[in-house]
Amino acid sequence: MPTKEFLLPDEGEVVLATVMEITPYGAYVALDEYENVKGFLHISEISSGWVKHIDRFIQINQKTILKVIRVNKTRKEVDLSLRRLTEEERRNKLILLKKEEKSKSVMKKVALDLQLSDSQIAAFTEKILEEYPSLYTMIDSLLEKGTVVLTKLSLPEDFAKKVYEVAKEKLAPPPVVVNEIIQLSSSASDGLQIIKQVLGSISKIEREDVKTSIKYVSAPNYRLSIMAPNYKIAEQCLRQANEILQKEAKKYRCTFSTKRI
Structure with a gap:
């Protein structure tokens, strides 16, 4: 540290x-x-x-x-x-120390992969600690917001990408999944094509760290699944998906509703 x-x-x-x-x-x-x-x-x-x-x-x-x-x-x-x-204070400090040690191992791996000298990695670390209280808080923010966390500090883009890549591999928690049942129907003669078009509109959600999928359950039910790094991002994307689907359903005069599962 x-x-x-x-x-x-x-x-x-x-x-x-x-x-x-x-x-x-x-x-x-x-x-x-x-x-x-x-x-x-x-x-x-x-x-x-x-x-x-x-x-x-x-x-x-x-x-x-x-x-x-x-x-x-x-x-x-x-x-x-x-x-x-207190025992709680001691335990919390131990957790923070372990997190910081893991963050240091990330930086060592980055330095090795990019063949950075000790002086280079020290300079980059110093710049990070001018903005963040610890390496771990920076990495925590990096995993949530992406490489902009480092590039906005005027650090090289290849360095930012490598830190993100290694941190995601070593420190990122397992992804979470949220599910929802979509009820969607159309009385139009080409209703099947309309439903496919409405459901396909969730491709407008563009995030590298988020995966969306829709599977047929039974008419008029479809399961929407969103996999994301954490529940905060998953819920944000779920709301965005519902807004997109509702707008498209209204456009084509479809019956639309959702139910959390």
Whole structure:
């Protein structure tokens, strides 16, 4: 995870730290996510109970998750607590750390595939972190909005495409599917051709990450299925499909209705 140069954490923030030194009064730690920032974990902040031997709770070089309780920006001092850290906060931090590690592996694969130098990938990463708080938040946005997330930062198009490709392969969740029954009928002499034309109008939904299909069930019922990266996009496309179908059905004087399944 890239370090935050010349910054200090905020009070209440949950941080990853490495234990550097243990004293009778507490432990000095390095904050892994901040450059050249150390913190102090007082013995009274290790456990809610009495602590006689600190090394029973933490060890030198141990990675641990702690909560920031005080920050002196003038003296660049950070006081930390283990006992005030809730299990939910610890669990959420672990999830974020795992996501960020996966994001770093994406960038390593991109650098390897495009034969980027360390200085090039560092420069690209720096530009990303000027806009996003972490690599993972960028990738999360990238998977939802596409390569424009990176190209708008004036990053090369081939780099943007490769990051999207690798992230989709490594990090994208499995697609979701929403289904709906369409009831469509026409009393016209060429009603079958009209129905085919109306149903075919959903091809107007143009998204690379969305697949639509319509299958015959039994007259006048058809199943509309939309596969998308997430439910938000799937629901948006379903609404769009209904608007298109309703407009076309009205144009050809068809009877049209829908039912979610």
